[in-house]
Amino acid sequence: SADSGTGPAVVLVGPMGVGKSTVGELLADQLGTGFRDTDADIVAAEGREISDIFIQDGEEHFRDLERAAVRAALTEHRGVLALGGGAVLDDSTRELLGGHPVVFLSMDVEEAVKRTGLNVARPLLAVNPRRQWRELMDARRPLYAEVARAVVTTDGRDPEDVARAVLDAL
Ligand code: S3P
Secondary structure (H helix, E strand, O other), X not given: OOOOOOOOOEEEEOOOOXXXXXXXXXXXXXXXXXXEEHHHHHHHHHOOOHHHHHHHHHHHHHHHHHHHHHHHHHHXXXXXXXXXXXXXXXXXXXXXXXXXXXXXXXXXXXXXXXXXXXXXXXXXXXXXXXXXXXXXXXXXXXXXXXXXXEEEEOOOOOHHHHHHHHHHHO
């Protein structure tokens, strides 16, 4: 890639369940670098699960924690970085991503329903998953596209294939 020298080698964005962690770990192996995930950073720093942060303190507080985690990871990490699916909702977080090699892993709504089902550990999908997925994708697709240098479609593809496409895209 033609990056300026600092920051992660790849930043993966996209909806929950699209495979950011699986593909990110594969990519990190292939590139011989580390994998970092802002969700895991937040859980480690807070000592509680993300679902508990949402329930106890609300989404707005979570987005504040997430913005700080993204800023730190972009500064400190040189490998593959995955962001939480909603990180792009925050204007300041989107601005932080400017100039970084961001790849949007996309999937269609049916693929999303198939992959995540009724996973209650994902607080935004507790009720009517298909309708919520449609609304979530409609709201976020433009935001992912805004920050991304490339889009890789994951529908019906295995993680190895997606990882290859990410490398080709950069
Ligand atoms: C969220 C996605 C999750 C996590 C939180 C909120 C979202 O991350 O950050 O539950 O708003 O889409 P993953 O995309 O890693 O599941």
